[in-house]
Amino acid sequence: MIEIQDLQKSFGDFRAVDGVSFSVEPGEVLGFLGPNGAGKSTTMRMITGFLTPTGGGVKVAGADVGADPIAAKRRIGYLPEGAPLYPDMTPRTLLEFIAEVRGVPASERRARIEKVVAQVHIAGVLDQRIDTLSKGFKRRVGLAQAIVHDPEILILDEPTDGLDPNQKHEVRQLIEEMSQDKVIILSTHILEEVEAVCSRAIIITHGKVVYDGTPQELKERSPSGRLDEVFREITTAAAPALG
Amino acid sequence: MKSTTTILKRELRGYFTTPVAYVFIVIFLLLTGILTFYMGGFFEREQADLAPFFFFHPWLYLILVPAISMRLWAEERKTGTIELLLTLPISTGQAVMGKFLAAWAFTAIALAATFPVWITVNVLGDPDNGVILAAYIGSLLMAGGYLAIGSCISAMTNNQVIAFVVSIVGCLLFILAGLPAVLDFFTGWAPQAVIDTVSSFSFMTHFNSISKGVIDLRDVIFYASLIGCFLLANTLILDAKKGE
Structure with a gap:
């Protein structure tokens, strides 16, 4: 479904993804x-x-992102880092806009929006301007626009x-519900989250993949069975020696 | 096309959900009023036309249009929404076009709001309304030219102040292109053809004939190709920034 081949990205001299x-x-x-700064968002x-990309390529559902970006983008729902949203819109107008551009037929739009609004629990703020919403609500609106189509x-x-612990739990549940028939890639700093929702973990540091396997295997690498220890070991071992 | 319309609608609505639209229209009307009636000597001339009204448009737009165009891309970049917009299943060109057309439609609304001037001159005398209509069209075309330049410059930065100032300078060059100050820079070392070309880029030259009621196809083509070129550059800049 997603194939990534030798993907590279440099910003000047800095190799963000290698x-x-x-x-x-x-x-x-x-x-x-x-x-x-490991290269996850990049x-x-x-x-x-x-x-x-500076080099290499990405194929999404058979479509090359470089050669046929629109076909590739059509298959994707995306929550960018920091959940950027138009501050002067309301969650309702934003979701209507995204659903329209993303090609949800006019007859299904209302039902789709109602569904995602219920899924991420934003019914109470649907007509408030986005710039007046709390960080947690903004994140959930961002999530709603990613799944509306x-x-x-x-x-x-x-x-x-x-998000607060309860909201985190809800989002994890939502991801689990959706995981049956979808490809989901999520980035996180929270190691327990990987254990809770992910079937596979990739650790990336200095633009390179240093671990690719199940969270369970990752955990077993540590004598104490603690993920944060393995994480620290893997990500610091790969660091280049400092002067 | 459909995606462009969707972007256009969202953008245009955006002007009216923020104070931007109202502040802009009020200031625009205030300034056109002052310029037309005080500086332009609308009554003193005792002529039934809107020449003093349109005379100031190139200069008025010089300040006001960059104030609209500066935010087009710089703001998207600043707030990060550009990432939301450009990962939608639309081409960069459609996004550029949608945003530009919305801004242009907005300036058209502001321009249409000056209709009391038109009523005034019709009450006081018997003007040639064909000339007035042509001048309105010319003014709108010119606004489109300013907007395309401003939009392109806005795509280069995430700083609206920089976008504003550089756009003013960019548009000013197009106003001054016909004036000796700019042409002198070229005379002496550049061939006459270059000088003629530079002077033919002047907004003033192309606006003056339209505002006298002559819609010359060459003037329309000038503005259309100017808008086309800058929007194309705008698209290329956005695509190039993805690869930076």
């Missing part, structure tokens, strides 16, 4: 882990066509950032 390859199939929930931005592929950059 030869990342992996593929994801429907039913998989892929957790993208790594320290800040990779996601290349999958969604927001950034053009019922995409086959979901790319979620830190979907639970800024």
Whole structure:
């Protein structure tokens, strides 16, 4: 469903993504882990066509993101980092706009919007301006716009950032419900989250994949069975020696 | 086309859900009023036309249109919504076109709101309404030219102040292109053909003939190709920024 081949991205001299390859199939929930600045968001931005790779390529459902971006983008639902939303819109007008551009037929739009509004619990703020909403609500509106067209592929950059523990739990449940027939890639800093919702974990540091396997296997690598220890070990071992 | 319309609708609605539209229209009407009646000597001239009204448009737009265009892309970049917009299943060109057309439609609304001036001149005298209509069309075309330049410049930065100032300078060059100050820069070293070309880029030249009631196809083509070129550059800049 998603095939990533030797993906590279440089910003000037800095190699943000340095030869990342992996593929994801429907039913998989892929957790993208790594320290800040490891290249997680940059990779996601290349999958969604927001950034053009310096080298390598991404295929989404058979469509090459570089050659046929519109076909690829049509299959994807995307929550960008920080959940950017038009501040002067309301969740309702935003969802109507996204549903229309994403090609949800006019007759189904209302039902689709009602469904996602219930899924992410934003019915109470549907007609409030987005810039007056709390961080948690904004994140959930961002999530709603990512799923409003019922995409086959979901790319979620830190979907639970800024949510309280209950909201995090709800979002994880939502991801689990949707995972049956979708490809989901999510990035997170929260290791327990990977354990809770992901069927596969990729750890990326300095633009390179340093671990690709199940969260369970990852955990077993640590003598104490603690994910954060393995994470620290893997991500710091790969760091280049400092001067 | 359909996607362009959807973007256009969202954008245009955006002007009216923020104070931007109302502030802009009020200031625009206030300034056209002051310029027409005080500086333009509308009554003193005792002529039934809107020449003093249209005379100031190139200069008025120089300040006001960049105020509209500066936010087109710089704001999207600043708030990060550009990532939302450009990952939708639309081409960059459709996004550019949708935003531009919305801004243009908005300036058309502001321009239409000046209709009391038209009523005034019709009450006081018997003007040639064909000339007035032509001048309105010319004014709108010119606004489109300013907007396309401003939109293109806005795509280069995430700073609205920079977009505003650079757009003013960019548009000013197109106003001044016909004036000796700019042409002197070229005379002496550039061939006459270059000088003629530069002067033919002047907004003033193309606006003056239309505002006298002559809609020359060449003037229309000038504005259409100017808008087309800058929107194309705008699209290329956005695509190039993805690869940076």
